[in-house]
Amino acid sequence: MRINKYIALCGVASRRKAEELILEGKVSIDNKIIKDLAIQVQDNNIVKVNNKVIRPVESYKYFILNKPVGYISTAKDQFGRKSVIDFFDSNDRIYPVGRLDYDSRGLLLMTNDGDLTYKLTHPKHNIYKKYEVKVDKPLNESETKEFMSGVDIGGYITAPCRLKRLSFQALYEVIIGEGKNRQIRKMFSYFGKKVIDLNRVAIGELELSTLKEGSYRALTEKEINYLKKIAEIK
The missing domain is CATH 3.30.70.1560 (Alpha-L RNA-binding motif)
Structure with missing residues (x-):
């Protein structure tokens, strides 16, 4: 399996962000730093990101968050601003699908499914x-x-x-x-x-409805299947 996809399946980051981590020298396989984006991960390899062993996520989680103004849609910020990730348990390694401006509010998808995140944010989809x-x-x-x-x-x-x-x-x-x-x-x-x-x-078909600002809810099975379906559209 290609290294960027493996990192995404581990819930660490999307494929694009995984490639950035690799090029920054933050990824190692069997304790050897790698910068080759095409390298394949074998079943017996030990992969680390920032010197921490990563493994594929056993169960994926999907949420809709009603983001308030004043939160960034990334994990870290050089200005120390609050992040949408702060709403979730840090052990879940939940990340936003795409972004919503700091001074904007509303629906933001959150998940630890890095592969789905990559597909949904790919330019070819243009989800309304x-x-x-x-x-x-x-x-x-x-x-x-x-x-x-x-x-x-x-x-x-x-x-x-x-x-x-x-x-x-x-x-x-x-x-x-x-x-x-x-x-x-x-x-x-x-x-x-x-x-x-x-x-x-x-x-798309996912709506905020009555979800209060600053709150989140888990997606239904129907909603998850909908996202996976549109993610596969060529």
Whole structure:
């Protein structure tokens, strides 16, 4: 089994993050540091990350977290900010699937299934995500049409998306399939609008529903099967 996939199956990190750990010299096989991303792990090998032995996870866990504003979606932060991982037992080695900005809130998938995380975050999938976004002033009719057809957010033209105004207080429902860094904020900024609040309410068929902010729940078997199904779509 390829080393990055093995690390993912151990629940340590996604395949992409595993490759970073390897290149940083933090991974060893049989006490020998390796930096070859193509190396294969055999059944009798002892693999260590940061000098700690790792083994494949015996049982996977899947959660939906309603992330509050003020939490990062990574394990560590150079500024010492709070992490979404703080909501879970450290022994579970739970990690977020993708990211949600520090100043954004809402639905975030959390799991120790590194292989599924890799597949769900692969660019080929473009899983649709629904957001409720409040801005300081509304878009006019021409801006709305341009927003939906695609705008330049800094050398990248966004794909067509869905946009619906929910109230006269400049509250919008935005549905996008991409996940560029701070994409929605940049899209509104293109028209001189400032995002006041951004709340992700759904990822595909998974919804926050009545889950309170700062709380999480385990995914149902049906929801887990749904994620695995869409992860395998070519």
